[in-house]
Amino acid sequence: MKRFISIFILAMAFFPAPDANARTNGWDEVFFKANQAYREARFQEAIQGYDRLIRSGPRNGHLYYNLGNAYFKTEQLGPAILNYERARLVIPRDADLNFNLSYARDQMRDAIPQSQGFFQAAFFWLDSLSMGELFLGFAVLNVLFWGILFIRLFLRMEWTYYLFLILLIFWLIGGSSFGLKWYQARSDDRAVVLKKEVSILAGPDVRDTVLFKLHEGTIVHHERSEDGWSLVHLPDKKRGWVKSEAVELILTNS
Amino acid sequence: MKRATIFLAAVFLFLILPLPAHADISITLRLDRNEAMLMDSITMLVKLSGVRKGDSRPVLKGLESFDVTRTGTSSRFEIINGKMNSGIDYTYLLRPKKTGSFKIGPAEVKVKGKTFRSNAEILKIAEPVRSSGTHRGPLFLKAALSSRKIYVEEEAVYSLKLYCRKRVGDLSLNLPESEHLAFKQLGKPVEYQGVYNGESYKILEVRYSLIASEEGIYAIRPSRMNMTVLESRRRSPGSLFDDPFFSMSSRRPMTLDSEPLELEVVPLPEMGRPAGFSGLVGTFEIESGLEPSRIKTGESATLTIRLRGRGNIKRIPDLKMPDLDQIKIYEDQPVLEEKTDSKGLTGAKTMKWALVPEKEGRYRIPPLSIGFFDTGKHKYRTLKTRPRSLDVLPGEPTRVQAPAGPDKGKTTEGPAKKAVKEIGHDILPVHASMKDLATGSRERPGGLVFWVLLLLPLFVYGGTLCGLKIGRKSADSMTAAKAKKAAKDFIRQCRQDDLSSNDLILYITNYFNNRFGLSLGSLTPDEAAGIMESKGVSPETTNKMKDVIKTLEDAVYTGKGYDGCEMGENIPKLIRQMEKEIR
Numbered sequence: 044m045k046r047f048i049s050i051f052i053l054a055m056a057f058f059p060a061p062d063a064n065a066r067t068n069g070w071d072e073v074f075f076k077a078n079q080a081y082r083e084a085r086f087q088e089a090i091q092g093y094d095r096l097i098r099s100g101p102r103n104g105h106l107y108y109n110l111g112n113a114y115f116k117t118e119q120l121g122p123a124i125l126n127y128e129r130a131r132l133v134i135p136r137d138a139d140l141n142f143n144l145s146y147a148r149d150q151m152r153d154a155i156p157q158s159q160g161f162f163q164a165a166f167f168w169l170d171s172l173s174m175g176e177l178f179l180g181f182a183v184l185n186v187l188f189w190g191i192l193f194i195r196l197f198l199r200m201e202w203t204y205y206l207f208l209i210l211l212i213f214w215l216i217g218g219s220s221f222g223l224k225w226y227q228a229r230s231d232d233r234a235v236v237l238k239k240e241v242s243i244l245a246g247p248d249v250r251d252t253v254l255f256k257l258h259e260g261t262i263v264h265h266e267r268s269e270d271g272w273s274l275v276h277l278p279d280k281k282r283g284w285v286k287s288e289a290v291e292l293i294l295t296n297s
Numbered sequence: 298m299k300r301a302t303i304f305l306a307a308v309f310l311f312l313i314l315p316l317p318a319h320a321d322i323s324i325t326l327r328l329d330r331n332e333a334m335l336m337d338s339i340t341m342l343v344k345l346s347g348v349r350k351g352d353s354r355p356v357l358k359g360l361e362s363f364d365v366t367r368t369g370t371s372s373r374f375e376i377i378n379g380k381m382n383s384g385i386d387y388t389y390l391l392r393p394k395k396t397g398s399f400k401i402g403p404a405e406v407k408v409k410g411k412t413f414r415s416n417a418e419i420l421k422i423a424e425p426v427r428s429s430g431t432h433r434g435p436l437f438l439k440a441a442l443s444s445r446k447i448y449v450e451e452e453a454v455y456s457l458k459l460y461c462r463k464r465v466g467d468l469s470l471n472l473p474e475s476e477h478l479a480f481k482q483l484g485k486p487v488e489y490q491g492v493y494n495g496e497s498y499k500i501l502e503v504r505y506s507l508i509a510s511e512e513g514i515y516a517i518r519p520s521r522m523n524m525t526v527l528e529s530r531r532r533s534p535g536s537l538f539d540d541p542f543f544s545m546s547s548r549r550p551m552t553l554d555s556e557p558l559e560l561e562v563v564p565l566p567e568m569g570r571p572a573g574f575s576g577l578v579g580t581f582e583i584e585s586g587l588e589p590s591r592i593k594t595g596e597s598a599t600l601t602i603r604l605r606g607r608g609n610i611k612r613i614p615d616l617k618m619p620d621l622d623q624i625k626i627y628e629d630q631p632v633l634e635e636k637t638d639s640k641g642l643t644g645a646k647t648m649k650w651a652l653v654p655e656k657e658g659r660y661r662i663p664p665l666s667i668g669f670f671d672t673g674k675h676k677y678r679t680l681k682t683r684p685r686s687l688d689v690l691p692g693e694p695t696r697v698q699a700p701a702g703p704d705k706g707k708t709t710e711g712p713a714k715k716a717v718k719e720i721g722h723d724i725l726p727v728h729a730s731m732k733d734l735a736t737g738s739r740e741r742p743g744g745l746v747f748w749v750l751l752l753l754p755l756f757v758y759g760g761t762l763c764g765l766k767i768g769r770k771s772a773d774s775m776t777a778a779k780a781k782k783a784a785k786d787f788i789r790q791c792r793q794d795d796l797s798s799n800d801l802i803l804y805i806t807n808y809f810n811n812r813f814g815l816s817l818g819s820l821t822p823d824e825a826a827g828i829m830e831s832k833g834v835s836p837e838t839t840n841k842m843k844d845v846i847k848t849l850e851d852a853v854y855t856g857k858g859y860d861g862c863e864m865g866e867n868i869p870k871l872i873r874q875m876e877k878e879i880r
Contacts, residue, residue, distance in 0.1 A: 071731060078729040089727075105733035112727050143724040182750040189754030196761055 070100045081113055089113040104133030104173075108140050115147060121237035121259035123147050128235065128262070128293045132228070133173050152258040158278050166223055174224050181214075181221040188214040234265040234275065234290040241290075243283035247272035254283040265292055322347040324355065326402045326415040334423055338550040339391045340368075343404045343415065346384040355387060355404040359417065362399055364392040390550055393422040435462040438522050440555035442507070448565050449512050450578040450609050451672050452641045455480065455505045457520055457555060460491075460498040464527040465551075470503070473518035477511040478560075483637040506641050508609060509562040519554040526551050569677040571668030578670045579608015585682035587652075587662060593692025597627075597651045602665060602682055605645030608672065610635060613646040616665045624660060624687075627651040654689040661686050776814045783811035784876050788869045798852035798862045805846060808872065812879075822846040833880035841871055 077092025093110040100106075111126035127144040134140060163169070169177075188210045195203050236257050244251040247269055257263065263275040268287050275290060276282040322345075329340040343355045357365070366389065373384040391401075402417035436459075443454035457470070472480050486503040509515065526549045565578070585602045592598050604613055615631050629649035636643045654660060662685040671678045787808040791801075806820040813828060822843040829839040845868060852858055 070734060074731070074734055078727060081727050082729075101734055103734065105728040109727040109729075112724055115724055139725040139728070146722065146724055178747070185751060186754050189758045193754075193758045193761060196758075196765060 070096060073100070074106075077109070077113075081109070081116075084116070086113045086116045090117070104130040104137065104140070107133070108137065108143070111147075112143065115143070119237075119259070120147060120150055121235055122291075124151075124260040124262075125235040125237065125291055125293060128233070129295065132293070133175070135173055136171050147260065151260040153261040155261060155277060156279055162223055166220055169220060169224050169227070172220075172224070174228055177217075177221045177224050181217040184210065184214045184217040228294070231294045232265045232292070233262050233294075234273070234292045236261045236263065236285075236290055238289045241285050243275070243281075243285050245283060247274075247284045251284070255281060257285075262293075263290060265290065322406075322408055322411075322413055324404055324406050324413050324415040326404050326418060328401060328418045328420060331419060332421045332423070333393065335393055335396055336552050336554060337393070338552060339393075339420065341389045341391055341401065343387040343389070344384065345387070345406060346373075346382060348385060348406070348408055349383060355406045355415075357389070357402070357404050359399060359401045360391065362394050362397070362422075364394065366390045366392075391420075392552060396422045396424055398422075436460065436465070436526070436551065436553060438520065438553040438555040440517075440520055440558055442517075442558055442560060445559065446561045446563065447509065448563055448578060448670065448672065449509060450565070450576055450612070450670075451508070452579065452608060453507045453560065454483065454639075454641055455507045455517070455558075457503050457505075457522075459501040459522060459553070460493055461501070462496075462498055465524045466527055466548075467523075467525040468501075469523045471521040471523070472505070473520055475515055475517065477509055477513070478515055478517070479508050479510070480505040481508075481637070481642070482506075483639060483641060504639060506637065507560070509560070512562050512564040515560045515562060517558040517560055519557050522553045522555075524551055524553070525549065565670050566676075571677055571679055573614075574668050574670075574677070575612050575614040577609065577612040577614070577667070578672060579606055579610070580671060580673050581606030581608065581613075581667075581669055581680060583667065583680040583682055585665075585685070587685040587687060590685070591688040591690065592654070593690045594654055594657050595692065597653045598687055600650045600652055600662060600685070601647065602649075603645055603647045604667060604680070605643075607641060607643045608669075610642060610644035610646065614667065616648055616667065618650050618665070619663060621652070621660065621662070623654060623656045623658070625653040625655065627653070652687065654687065657689045657691045659686055659688055779811045780814065783808050784872055786811070787872055791866070791869045795861050797859050798849045799858040801862055801864060801868065802846065802849045802853060805849070805868070820846065822850065829875065834875055834878045838871065838874050838878055842875065845871065 073092050073096050077089045077096070080086070080088035080092060090110060090113045093106050093113060096102075097106050097110065107126045107130035111123045111130060114120075114126060115123035124144070124147050127140060127147060130137070130140050131144065172180075188207075191203060191207045191210050195207060236259055238259060240256055240258050242253045243255050243257060245254055263277060263285075266274040266276060266282075268274075271287050272284045273287045273290055274282065274284055324346070325344045327342045327344065329342075333339050343357070345355065367387065368390050369388045371386045371388075373382075373386060375382050393399075398419060398421045400417050401420050402415055404415040406413050439458045439460065441456050441458075443456075447453045459465075459468075483504040483506055486501055488499065488501050491498055491500040528549065581604055583602065583604050585600070587598055587600050589598055600618070602616060610633070613633070618626055618628065620626070627650065629651065631646055631648045633646045634644050652662070664681045664684045666679050666681040668677055668679045670676070787804055790804045793800075802820070805825075806817060809815060809820055809825065809828060810817055813832070815828075817824070825846050826839050826843045829842060830836075834842075845864060848864065849862070852860070852862065
């Protein structure tokens with residue numbers, strides 16, 4: 044065993060792990076330059092910098108937030124809201140983000156009624172927690188829950204029973220919250236209108252009847268895409284087709 | 298996905314919707330027992346078959362002499378041999394009000410205009426058996442008074458002690474009600490361990506202050522305590538469900554009565570009653586203070602009088618300050634502090650006056666007095682404050698400030714408040730800190746760590762549980778193998794030559810131990826007979842074995858234990874017979 048450990052340490056010495064700093068140094072620089080560009084009101088440059096980082100780098104909530112800010116400054120409300128919403132999936136309680144998103148929504152032209160389902164009302168805390176946070180919380184509860192059951196196999200004391208009951212309740216709440224969030228994340232079909240104004244048609248053809256018009260920043264629900272057209276609907280059940288390039292899903296594929 | 302949802306919804310609806318009854322309508326009434334004591338509670342089940350929820354509720358007859366509580370309703374749906382049957386069970390709890398023999402029922406239910414009747418049951422209610430002597434059983438309630446004779450408005454302490462040696466819950470107490478008697482709980486109930494007539498009990502004690510407003514002899518009826526006695530019926534030991542969470546604990550409602558008590562309340566004596574007596578009864582003392590005792594004209598001094606003690610403190614009157622020459626008097630709102638401790642009601646009343654002299658000089662503040670009936674000394678007493686003097690020096694008149702009371706706090710006013718007005722609108726800046734690059738990147742969990750954290754604890758637990766089960770099973774199977782071999786081993790041992798009584802009795806004991814998984818050091822004829830009977834061996838074989846063991850025992854105890862014994866040939870036959878008969 045000792046010999047194995049020695050060999051392992053030697054191997055580690057000869058084959059060190061890839062230098063994490065070297066990898067992140069490039070990102071640091073891009074991040075720094077994008078921030079600099081933003082401060083100097085070169086917003087297009089900032090957008091490119093943040094976008095590059097998101098595509099190839101760490102993809103975190105703060106980058107989406109910054110990208111949203113840069114779009115907002117270039118008066119592109121649609122992409123701004125899109126990126127704020129993406130940031131909200133990861134850093135839902137960030138005060139700056141919520142302020143800016145609220146401000147951006149105030150600039151929108153369409154008033155879309157929002158409906159809250161039963162589960163959203165019952166699990167009201169889901170909106171304030173990211174999937175990662177919920178998972179971490181549930182993972183800890185999961186370990187504790189099975190841990191106490193494991194302990195009870197050998198130690199049947201009264202306090203272990205009460206601890207088991209408490210953990211069972213939290214485990215059920217945590218598990219159902221995590222499951223629901225997971226389901227929400229998997230089935231999130233929200234998309235943001237990116238163009239200043241788009242016509243929603245009765246069919247996937249420019250000659251079809253215009254049903255209604257939507258403006259940038261409006262959130263629609265995406266049903267399916269066909270030949271460069273997307274079928275979308277609003278919470279009040281208005282439905283229609285729109286050019287796919289005019290809307291973008293909040294949920295990213297990767 | 299949609300199809301699965303529809304299927305699940307259909308199953309759910311199928312389960313929750315009331316289904317049409319296909320069976321005949323019937324109604325039965327059942328009591329959990331037909332004889333009970335006055336303090337007991339009886340469970341009654343009215344079982345309706347072939348009806349749907351909402352059809353009708355049963356009307357119960359013959360319950361005039363009982364307090365009836367409905368404890369639950371449950372719907373039944375069963376399919377027996379392809380035949381659907383639904384029904385509703387109503388459960389009631391009956392608490393008898395008097396003794397006697399009562400006809401309970403029938404219960405009646407009307408469905409579609411037709412009346413269905415159940416059977417009736419006879420229930421006999423007897424007086425609770427008061428065990429003579431000292432033994433009081435595992436649960437009983439005792440009441441006591443701190444004093445059997447008190448004055449009007451004097452306080453006595455009524456204490457109730459629940460002695461229990463069983464687990465109880467859902468306690469509720471009904472205190473006896475009587476006109477002119479007021480109960481007030483003293484603190485929280487206390488729980489402690491105690492001994493009653495040599496037996497250890499857990500005691501729950503609750504105390505009440507008892508004040509009578511009228512004279513007379515009061516018969517304090519028993520206090521009644523309702524509770525649920527928890528008696529756990531555990532599952533097989535070692536099972537996964539062998540813990541209180543899964544155990545089937547039976548909950549038996551129970552009512553306990555304390556003994557009735559008598560309280561004599563005598564009037565307060567007329568003799569020596571001070572003028573303006575407020576009805577204050579108890580033990581009290583008075584203290585006073587003047588702060589400051591030297592002031593300038595226009596300034597104020599505060600006279601404080603505090604009366605504190607034990608008794609009916611709500612009767613402490615507000616003292617009146619007589620008018621004083623050249624002094625303006627501002628009376629503050631008196632403050633009454635009421636407390637309870639284990640001995641009764643205590644408290645204090647604080648009265649304050651702001652005295653503002655208009656001229657310099659030396660002023661005498663006269664004593665103030667209050668009369669009360671001292672229950673310790675059984676006579677009226679008058680408490681007086683000490684006379685105080687106030688020296689007033691000439692000075693600039695200043696603002697008079699009355700002593701700070703609950704309603705007279707000093708208020709400060711700041712600048713007028715205005716709503717914050719927004720001047721400009723913009724978004725907040727970007728997050729430029731380098732640490733933002735490293736945080737907030739967990740968008741969706743996944744990968745190996747995710748599954749390990751979710752499933753590993755479950756596998757570890759499941760594996761350990763299986764291991765323990767297998768270990769236990771193998772121990773059981775070893776015992777079974779031993780039992781199987783026991784007879785063979787015994788017969789082989791009996792084939793030896795020169796067997797003594799000592800050897801035989803040892804072999805028989807070993808056989809019983811191995812055959813039935815016992816660990817007996819020695820085996821008496823009665824023990825052997827008991828074991829054999831419990832295993833279904835016929836009385837004939839049992840008696841034969843009993844005789845054999847007795848004969849061998851006799852030989853051992855009469856010093857012939859090492860002599861040769863001829864029974865070695867017969868016993869194997871007996872054992873074979875026994876093996877055939879064992880269930």
